[in-house]
Amino acid sequence: MAKDSLYKYVLALGDDALILGQRLSQWAYRAPFLEEDIALSNISLDMFGRANLLLEYAATLKGNGITADDLAFKRNERQFTNRILFERPNGNFADTMVRQFFLDAFYKLFLQKLTGSKDEQLSAIAQKSIKETAYHFRHSSKWVIRLGVGTAESHTKVQSAIDNLWMFTNELFEMNEIDNEMLQQKIGVDCSSLKQEWIKIIDEVLAEATLKRPENIHMTTGGREGIHTEHLGHLLSDMQYLQRAYPDAKW
Amino acid sequence: MSEKKIPAWEVFIQPKTGASFQHAGNVHATDKEMALQNARELYTRRQEGTCIWVVKTENIVSSSPEDQASFFDPADDKVYRYPAFFKVSKKAKGL
Amino acid sequence: MTEKKEQLFQDKIDAGLKIEPKDWMPDKYRKHLIRQISQHAHSEIIGMQPEGNWITRAPSLRAKMVLIAKVQDEAGHGLYLYSATETLGITRSELIEQLQTGKAKYSSIFNYPTLSWADMGAIGWLVDGAAIVNQQSLRRTSYGPYSRAMIRICKEESFHQRQGYEIMSKMSNGTPEQQEMAQDSLNRWWWPALMMFGPHDSDSAHTSNAMKWKIKRGTNDDLRQLFVDRTVKQADLIGLEIPDPDLKWNPESKHYDFGEIDWEEFWEVVNGNGFCNKERINNHTNAHTEGNWVREAALAYAEKTQNGDLK
Numbered sequence: 031m032a033k034d035s036l037y038k039y040v041l042a043l044g045d046d047a048l049i050l051g052q053r054l055s056q057w058a059y060r061a062p063f064l065e066e067d068i069a070l071s072n073i074s075l076d077m078f079g080r081a082n083l084l085l086e087y088a089a090t091l092k093g094n095g096i097t098a099d100d101l102a103f104k105r106n107e108r109q110f111t112n113r114i115l116f117e118r119p120n121g122n123f124a125d126t127m128v129r130q131f132f133l134d135a136f137y138k139l140f141l142q143k144l145t146g147s148k149d150e151q152l153s154a155i156a157q158k159s160i161k162e163t164a165y166h167f168r169h170s171s172k173w174v175i176r177l178g179v180g181t182a183e184s185h186t187k188v189q190s191a192i193d194n195l196w197m198f199t200n201e202l203f204e205m206n207e208i209d210n211e212m213l214q215q216k217i218g219v220d221c222s223s224l225k226q227e228w229i230k231i232i233d234e235v236l237a238e239a240t241l242k243r244p245e246n247i248h249m250t251t252g253g254r255e256g257i258h259t260e261h262l263g264h265l266l267s268d269m270q271y272l273q274r275a276y277p278d279a280k281w
Numbered sequence: 282m283s284e285k286k287i288p289a290w291e292v293f294i295q296p297k298t299g300a301s302f303q304h305a306g307n308v309h310a311t312d313k314e315m316a317l318q319n320a321r322e323l324y325t326r327r328q329e330g331t332c333i334w335v336v337k338t339e340n341i342v343s344s345s346p347e348d349q350a351s352f353f354d355p356a357d358d359k360v361y362r363y364p365a366f367f368k369v370s371k372k373a374k375g376l
Numbered sequence: 377m378t379e380k381k382e383q384l385f386q387d388k389i390d391a392g393l394k395i396e397p398k399d400w401m402p403d404k405y406r407k408h409l410i411r412q413i414s415q416h417a418h419s420e421i422i423g424m425q426p427e428g429n430w431i432t433r434a435p436s437l438r439a440k441m442v443l444i445a446k447v448q449d450e451a452g453h454g455l456y457l458y459s460a461t462e463t464l465g466i467t468r469s470e471l472i473e474q475l476q477t478g479k480a481k482y483s484s485i486f487n488y489p490t491l492s493w494a495d496m497g498a499i500g501w502l503v504d505g506a507a508i509v510n511q512q513s514l515r516r517t518s519y520g521p522y523s524r525a526m527i528r529i530c531k532e533e534s535f536h537q538r539q540g541y542e543i544m545s546k547m548s549n550g551t552p553e554q555q556e557m558a559q560d561s562l563n564r565w566w567w568p569a570l571m572m573f574g575p576h577d578s579d580s581a582h583t584s585n586a587m588k589w590k591i592k593r594g595t596n597d598d599l600r601q602l603f604v605d606r607t608v609k610q611a612d613l614i615g616l617e618i619p620d621p622d623l624k625w626n627p628e629s630k631h632y633d634f635g636e637i638d639w640e641e642f643w644e645v646v647n648g649n650g651f652c653n654k655e656r657i658n659n660h661t662n663a664h665t666e667g668n669w670v671r672e673a674a675l676a677y678a679e680k681t682q683n684g685d686l687k
Binding site: 286287289306307308309311312313314315323326327343345346 | 396398399400448449452455456459460462468469525532671674675677678681683684
């Protein structure tokens, strides 16, 4: 039973990273300029690397010869348990940067705690990932500031990105049964305890960016239970096409 | 267009601690932090460095090819700057 | 005066010395370089599209990461080359404008569509394979910044061809459907890959000066032959058949003889009538236009804060 909970916990973390990596990879050759194209690919590669480690670990926990690729390419919407913010469409550059900024700030706090996990694998993955995230945060927070301070147009765009994505942020700090069980076993992280610190980080950057944090917004949830926005299905059908169309093939 | 104004920055990479910085190429960036980050993305994808310098291209001062003779040739008769110029007994060790 | 300068310039080249940005150079040399290096840079940049087309559909996590890293390298190589071109007194925005208005060309190979995952194999194996033959010879090109960029690029590209060949071998050893995809892909990419080396030397407008100035270090036909000789054996090894009935070993020349390239097709694609010419440029232009407000915002931020030194 405990092993199954750990599997689900690791799988959910893997799904987060995988879906975000896939989203970022959709920017290839479409960024505002070439240097930024390379930067977005780098973040995408870091996320896929993270997803790969987590899904491989999940696969070994599951056993029965299941592989990380099986988990990535052969499950459907309801079986994916990534949180919704990770699957939000790229939108314009401001939408992507705000999504990234919210998640980088979250990852910074979350991974720091996860390094102390009693589970050695998770702790090792966290230690590797936290360095990447420190850089991602530096990149995304700086862009939020540039866009906030930049021109009237960019200010409007980045503010509206913040307003539109805010409703998906509370989910990052929710705890379900599995999270609680993992916390009790000193394997998982108490996400609910991260919220205040996260708000502080967000506020600092938004202040420098002359942007406002939305208030009184209704919060959405469901990702961890396999409830998603409709966008996820299209992301998956694109990503999983070859594995689904040629189930016997090895690539 | 706007892009005409995006300045170029020259990038210097230190391949390992203690080594001299080497010129790697340039990047385009609007501010210092972006120049540093773009240089990191472009020139250190394969762990090529331990430290990066960026400097706006317009701030580089270069000698010109016409200076070549007057700058560098005068050093060609100053052989006493090289250790081989001095004859010392082979028995003298540690020199 | 100019004649004497030109003689000194040629002497330098004949002695195998490099020309550096501030050195005197004939106007034609400069123009030839701008044309050739920027064309090369544009090819890297437009070349991101046919492969980028499969990033989101890559069939395994490993394949996905490799493909992203490869497309990313192409962006990087485009930048190294833009950077080298800029040393000749032209800005990146001018170069991009030339690309978008069709004044500058890029390698026609990227106007062919990628229709199956095997095409990721064929592009790496054949297109990068052909490019590497060319690029390796260009490491010795006479213009310093170009030569340095080529050295860096060759070092980084060494994984690209292997990556492509690995995909092809896996697929040609895979299910019947995969084998079919692999052979079909080779059939579609073989001739365009041979065209990448350009027209026959006798028909090439630019070859003679380029050789004299050591901008190019091998002729189109020589490099093409080198590529064919290398590739035939690689195809044999993974059981794929090169789509050329005239292909055979010539024991006298110790090279493979091969059939005539369809030059009509070549010129059609060069002149903009290829399958994807318009789409490639439109995609590039759209991404660029959509990025306008971002670049403007970043510039405005830099102005307001003295390059980002806030407070």
